[in-house]
Amino acid sequence: GIQVEQSPPDLILQEGANSTLRCNFSDSVNNLQWFHQNPWGQLINLFYIPSGTKQNGRLSATTVATERYSLLYISSSQTTDSGVYFCAVDLRMDSSYKLIFGSGTRLLVRP
Amino acid sequence: DVKVTQSSRYLVKRTGEKVFLECVQDMDHENMFWYRQDPGLGLRLIYFSYDVKMKEKGDIPEGYSVSREKKERFSLILESASTNQTSMYLCASSLRQGGEQYFGPGTRLTVT
Numbered sequence: 001g002i003q004v005e006q007s008p009p010d011l012i013l014q015e016g017a018n019s020t021l022r023c024n025f026s027d028s029v030n031n032l033q034w035f036h037q038n039p040w041g042q043l044i045n046l047f048y049i050p051s052g053t054k055q056n057g058r059l060s061a062t063t064v065a066t067e068r069y070s071l072l073y074i075s076s077s078q079t080t081d082s083g084v085y086f087c088a089v090d091l092r093m094d095s096s097y098k099l100i101f102g103s104g105t106r107l108l109v110r111p
Numbered sequence: 112d113v114k115v116t117q118s119s120r121y122l123v124k125r126t127g128e129k130v131f132l133e134c135v136q137d138m139d140h141e142n143m144f145w146y147r148q149d150p151g152l153g154l155r156l157i158y159f160s161y162d163v164k165m166k167e168k169g170d171i172p173e174g175y176s177v178s179r180e181k182k183e184r185f186s187l188i189l190e191s192a193s194t195n196q197t198s199m200y201l202c203a204s205s206l207r208q209g210g211e212q213y214f215g216p217g218t219r220l221t222v223t
Contacts, residue, residue, distance in 0.1 A: 030209045041148075041199055043214035086154075090209050096167060097209040099144075101154045 002027045004089055006102035013077050013109050021072040021105045023087035030097060031090035032063050034072050037104070038083050046072070046085075077109045114138070115215035117202055123221045130189040132218055134202030143185035144203040144212065145169075145177065154201065160185055161208060192222045 003026040013019055023032070034046040047054050047061040049070065054061050058077075063070040074081055084104040091098050118133035134143065144159040146169075156169030158177040166177050174196060178186045185204075189196055202215040 031211075033211060035214075041201075041217040041219070043201065043203075043217075045211065045213060048211040088154075088212075092209065096159070096161065098156065098169075099203075099212055103153055 002029070002089065002091055002100055004087065004100055004102040006085075006087060006105050008105060009103070010106045011108070013107065015077060015079060015109055015111050017077050017109075018073070018075045019077060019107070021074070021085055021107075023070045023072070023102055025068050025070075025089050027068070027091070029065070029089040030092050032070050033088045033090070033099070034061055034070070035086045035088065036081075036083050037086060043086070074107075077107075079109050079111050082107055082109050115202060115204055115213050117200075117215040117218050119218050120216060121219050121221075123223065124189075124192050125223055126193060128189075128192050128222075130192045130220070130222075132187040132189075132200055132202075132220070134185045134187070134204075134215055135183055136185075136204040136213070137183065138204070138206070138213075139182065140204035140206050140213075141182075142205045142208060142210070143179065144205075145175075145185065145187045146201045146203065147171070148199040148201060148217075157187065194222050196220065197222045 005024045031050045035043045049063045051065045060073045088101045115136045145157040146154045160179045176188045200218045203212040205212045
């Protein structure tokens, strides 16, 4: 089956630093989402990005579908950015679609 | 904004009890999903539904059933709870198949 790999698995930043998170996937996908899971467990939608680049405040994402990867950029990080970041790819399976998650990048931003 | 709500944030049940987890979405989404999240295993799909009264098995349906009597509500049922069903349960919905999924806040279930 399709493999979704995220790197790095863990990241510690000082407040104000920038970072890049990577998501590689092994097959063609219908779509890709980035989520932030906060300390209370809620998955918050960041980007829905099958291809191209999107920006939302200090966050931006780029997906290069032909090369099977996506990048999430966090600039001027804040302590509230801490948590786990997941990418998930949407794969068509028979007559339905299935969201397959990577194992996540755990980010800690220190004050 | 899309809103997905789950009936409980925390739940403690005893082995053998019948457990109902409720999920409601307010955006008229066609598709609804139940996942569980466990350390080291990530998020795994239990069941999903693409229409009222329709359901499809996900990757780990054993020990669970679902019900979708109304479009906005999707229930996960543990017929006889077991300790290995202690987990974080997450509900999600999407407007269309392959569309963006939105998640509820999750229910942390402990079965003792």
